[in-house]
Amino acid sequence: GAMNPLLSLTVFWLLPLALMAKEDLPLDCIPRRSVPYHSEWDNARFFHEEGVYNYSTMLLREDEGVLVLGAREELYALDLQDISQKRASVKWEATKKKKEECKSKGKNAETECLNYIRILHKLEDGRMYVCGTNAFDPECNYMSFASQKLTLENVEDGKGKCPFDPFQRYASIMTGNELYSATSVNFLGSEPVLMRSSPGPIRTEFKSSWLNEPTFVSMAQMPESERSDSGDDDKVYLFFSETAVECDCYNKLVVSRVARVCKGDRGGQRTLQRKWTSFLKARIDCPVLESQLPYIIRDAYRWCDSKQDWKGCIFYTIFTPQSDTSDLSAVCAYRVLDISRVFAEGKYKTPVPVETSFVKWVMYSGEVPIPRPGACINNAARNVGINKTLDLPDRTLQFIKDKPLMDQVIHPIGDKPLLVRRGAAFIQIIVNQVKAADGENYHVMFIGTDKGTVLKAVNYDGEMFIVEEIQVFHPPVPIKILKLSNVMGQLYAGSDTGVAQIPVATCERSSSCVDCVLARDPYCGWNKILGKCLIYIYCIFRFSEVIQSVKVGNASLCPDADPIKPQNKSVQQGAVLKLSCLPPSSLAKITWQQNDQALIPSDHLQLQQDGLLIHNTSFSDAGHYRCMSVESSRADKYKTTLLEYWVTIDLSGSGKSDPILDPQAQTGCISDIALQAIVCLLAVSLLVLFGLELLQRPPTSALELFKEEQ
Structure with a gap:
């Protein structure tokens, strides 16, 4: 009989998880510091205009010193140093006629039948290419920024470049002047394509084996032709999720994918005319231990080192659960080289019909045609007279048309996530490399959540560490887009309600050396000469001037x-x-001392998160109080004194301090009799206290007493 669907599904997906190392990730990784909205330290800047929403498309123009911003029916150029300063803006509204047509087709006039700016890329001549949903009839435009003015130039059709639906996920990238876009080409949003608009449009097949109800996430290009031994071509990668065709299960299962095409692809001669001949896709996995269903990709960021070639590039990705039963989010990183290898050398999957109605996908073990299906035109192909995709034989093209899916699953670096966390769902990620005082490079992750916060996290040799979480938007709204300017040292976050700009590091939040070192922020170091926690710039400061210990947090x-x-x-x-x-x-615990003895909390002495509350004060509460912080790092446990207080009790009721029991008072002011009385009272109360203490304690051996003393 048929295997229980959930059982087969569970076995199918849990195998790789069972093989994972048992060293469990701490799922409640808490930020060392939580920064509330717009606290006095933040030097955050904000921008929003009354009546304008959905600030979710951005282009950094460091050459012009502006952040170009696409919102609903409006485009802005904001000052990169301070985005609250608007340098220019231009309206781009859907016409009244367009809005009426959209409404008559059953769409919402207030939220859907408007022009949402969705695509914003720089062209080689310095102008910008911009597209909008235009009340469910997408249009594109050329825009220039000159003499502090934004100007829209000439409109063209945007179908296949820009989504119809403002709330549908899409992806796009401009390489040179060629626009690659992944979106839906029809009003209903049911015909997905990955398309290159020029020269000569070329797109994916409308086949479920190519794209099956996809949700597009992001795109990136890779210059794989540079210094290539095999004469390879540049590639464009696409991350998305879709309903799995390869899973023989009864309920729909969503999986994450990476696909890629070659930039030189011009389609086939007869088979795959004006279609990609190089579209290959593979499943991408981010294994989170407690999950039965695969996690779904939400964002991907291409990180490359400017000093190395593409082989060192890494994709940092965000995954969240596909069911509502979990509130975990994960970050997984993949080497571009590993992905590229699966496409270049891996096995394919092939559909085989079985007795029941569905098709089963299995590993293809037959003969693979030459040239290899899905491969770019390289030296080997040129040697046999195949100089462009139009020269490819039908056997190769027919193979790729039927079998675009690879058999191998792509696993993350280290076969596990870099970060797993409960709570607000991760939405956006950006990664920046920072050279710390130890001369090593660290990858700092900035993660935008659905609660309007940005996390700053680093993985130190497998230890997940969240430096801080900053509440960027209040009331909380999801962060829709993140951009980072290294030139400015600023992060820009967009949401439905506005845009925020925050510095990559606010080192001054640490007022002491210990706090600065325990923050373990690669951007920050304690400057010995100035006695301040400052942004540490590797090439400017000498190592001897800076105290920093990011790997272990050695505050000694x-x-x-x-x-x-x-x-x-x-x-x-x-x-x-x-x-x-x-x-x-948040990682520190507070302890108090009263007259150099550890203070024991009681109803009378209550420890609160922000201090100590003393109820019904009496003589015994006078004296010296010390508030201390204890925090552990990989290196050690550190105890620091934060504040000290002298408490005096006022007997007169006038509010002026009465000299009684004022530890700093001149004893000469007290009469001898009063002094003797006080000493007697103290001695008696101490004896009583000591007697009570002995009565309450079990008999103690001398050795134990000695240990306690120690």
């Missing part, structure tokens, strides 16, 4: 802190006193 490198001057607090007897003290980080 710090000089001894200056002694803290106690603050005087006077309180009326019987009143409530609050001694404030905030932990420097």
Whole structure:
């Protein structure tokens, strides 16, 4: 009989998970510091205009010093240094006629029948190419920014370049003046394509084995022709998710994919006319242990080192669950070389009909035609007279038309995620390489969430560390787009309600050396000469001037802190006193000392998150209080004094400090009799306390007492 569908599905997907190393990832990785919205440290900048929404398309024009921004029916050029400064704007609205037509087809006039700017790319001549949904009838335009003005030039059809539906995911990239786009080419949003608009449009087949109800995520290009031994071509990669054709299960299963095409592809002569001859796709996996269903890709970022060739490039990706049962998000990284190898050398999958109605996909073990199906035109092909895709034989083309799916699954670096976290879902990712004081390069991940926060995280040799989480938008709205300008050292985040600009690092948040070092932020170091936590720039500062320890957080490198001057607090007897003290980080625990003894919390002495609350104050509460922070890193456990207080009890009720029990008072002011009385009272109360303590304690051996003393 048929195997239980869920069982077969579970076995199918859990195999790779079972093989994973058992070293479990800490799923509750908490940010060391949480920065509330627009706190005084932030130097954040914001931009939004009344009545304008959906600020979700961005283009960095560092050459012009502006951030070009596409919103709903409006385009802006904002100052890159301070985005609250608008340099220019231009309206691009759908016409009244277009809006009426859209409404008559059953779409919402307020939310859908408008022009949402969706595509914004720079052309080689410095102009920009921009497309909008245009009330479900997409259009594109050429736009220039000159003498502080944005000008739209001439409209052309945008079908296949830009989505009809403003809420449907899409992807696009401009290489040279060629636009590659992945979107839907019809009003209903049911005909997906990966298309290159020029020279001569070329696209995917309308076949479920090519694209099956896809959700497009992002695109990137790879200059694989550079210094290539085999005369290879450049590639364009596409990340998306889709309903799996290869899974023999009853309910729909969504999987994540990476596909690629060759830039020189011109389609086939008879077979695959004006269609890609090089479209290949493979499943991409990001294994999260507790999951039964594969996680789904949400964003991908291409990171490349400017000093190396494409082989060193890495794709950083975000995955979230496909069912609502989990609130985990993960970051997985893939080597472009590993992906490229699967397409160049891997086996294909082939459909085979079985007795029941569905088709089963299995590994193809037959003969593979030459030239290899899906390969770019390379030296081997040129040697046999095949100089362009139009020269490819029908056997190769027919093969790729039927079998665009690779058999091998692409696994992340290290076969596990770099970061897994519970809570707000990850949506966007950007990665920046930073050279730290130890001379090593670290990859800092900036992750935008659906709660309007940005996480800054680093993976230190397998240890996931979240430096901070910043609340960028309030009320919380999902971050739709992130851009990073290394020139400015700024991060730009777009949402439905506005745009925010935040510095890549705000080192001044750490006011002490220990805090600066324990932050383990590759951007920040404690400058010994200035005595401040500052942005650390590898080439400017000498290593000897900076204290930093990102890998382990070794704060013992710090000089001894200056002694803290106690603050005087006077309180009326019987009143409530609050001694404030905030932990420097979410990883730190606060402990208190009273007159150099560890303070034991009680109903009378309550420890709160932001300090110590003393109820119904009496003589015994006077004295010296010390608030201390204890924080562990890989290197050690560090104890630092944050604040000290002298507490005096006021008997007179006038609010002025009465000399009784003021530890800093001149004893000469007190009469001898009063002094003797106080000493007697203290001695008696100490004896009583000691007696009670002994009664409550079990008998202790001398050895244990000695250990405690130690």
